[in-house]
Amino acid sequence: MGKMELRLPEISAGGEDVVITLWHAGEGDYVASGEDLVEVSTDKATFDIPAPCYGVLERMIKKPGEKAKTGEVIAEICTDDI
Amino acid sequence: MDICDLGIVDYEDALCFQTDLWRKRVEKKVPDTLIMVEHEPVVTLGRVADESSMIDRELFEKKGISVVSTGRGGNITYHAPGQLVLYPIVDLAEKKRDITFYIDFLEKTAARALNRFGVPAGRDEKRRGVWAGGRKIAFIGIAVKRWVTFHGVAVNINNDTTPFSGMHPCGESDIRVTSAKEVLGRELDMSEVKRVFAERFVEDFGREYSSQFVVRSS
Structure with a gap:
């Protein structure tokens, strides 16, 4: 089964923790490469992360309100039959 | 860089203008732009922000x-005429991909x-914003999509701070x-304030980021 892990990209050199503030799609939804998938926030910034590929958002590993670190897996996208 | 002074406008109207310009910047149809x-x-x-911030x-x-x-970052704030708000629409991917640095x-x-x-x-290294005499005078809240920024910084110039x-x-x-x-104990001329902030922004944007490029290339 094709599966892609979405890891939190580096958005600042300091690598500060961010909070997941908004998923633009729900589990089971199709996602399109390049479209906004999840918004993360620092204390003064919001940052939108696009879907890295076409597929189905299989699992949100980090839920809204949870913290994440750079490089941490925050979601899994199933890429079968797309 | 383009400079765009919208004058006194409703928040929502300015937000529409920002998002439209953001889209055009992502599509590389316009240069970096400073909206004032x-x-x-x-x-x-x-x-x-949460309810507890509104007292x-x-x-x-x-x-x-x-x-x-x-959808900007940050918590609660207040805007009114006499406060200068800067909304830079700039592509950090062409400068430095670093939110904290920005x-x-x-x-x-x-x-x-x-x-x-x-x-x-x-600045205060421990707290965000700009400070004068221990009081906060400017407030930050930004959003970044595709590494292009919107929202920005609000600076209290002549506005009543009671609210x-x-x-x-x-x-x-x-x-x-x-x-x-x-x-200062006196009002400032907003036209002059805008001119100085625009000059400062354009000059510093090149200088701050240029200095980083020197470090990276050495």
Whole structure:
């Protein structure tokens, strides 16, 4: 089964923790490469992360309100039959 | 870089203008642009704002001041004519992909511009924003998509700061707010303020980021 892990990209050199503030799609939804998938926030910034590929958002590993670190897996996208 | 002074406009109208320009910048149809505005009185709630940040909703309701939730970072703040708001629409992918560095840059350039008018403004390493005499004078809240920025920094120049008493600005309960007018004891000419901030921003944007490029290439 094709599966892609979405890891939190580096958005600042300091690598500060961010909070997941908004998923633009729900589990089971199709996602399109390049479209906004999840918004993360620092204390003064919001940052939108696009879907890295076409597929189905299989699992949100980090839920809204949870913290994440750079490089941490925050979601899994199933890429079968797309 | 383009400079765009919208004058005094409603928050929502300015947001539409920003998002339209953001899209065009992502599509590389326009250059980096600095939008400058003053807003009609409005309270805005950033992504991490909660009800506890608003301590006197009645104060705003009595004055007919609307409260708007936005997608920017940060907490609660207040805008009104006499406050200069800078919304840079810039592509950080062409400069430096670093949110913290960009926020530091906004604080430094706002402080330097205020210094030009004799306001002893500066950064506080422990707390975001720009400070003068221990009081907060400028407020940061940004959004970044595809590495292109929108939203930005609001600087109290001539505006009445009383409405900030109805909230915990930026979600901080222990801060006091000031303006350039309060610090200097006189109003500043907003046209001159905009000219200086625009000059400062354009110059610093090149300088701050250029210096980083030197470090990286050495």
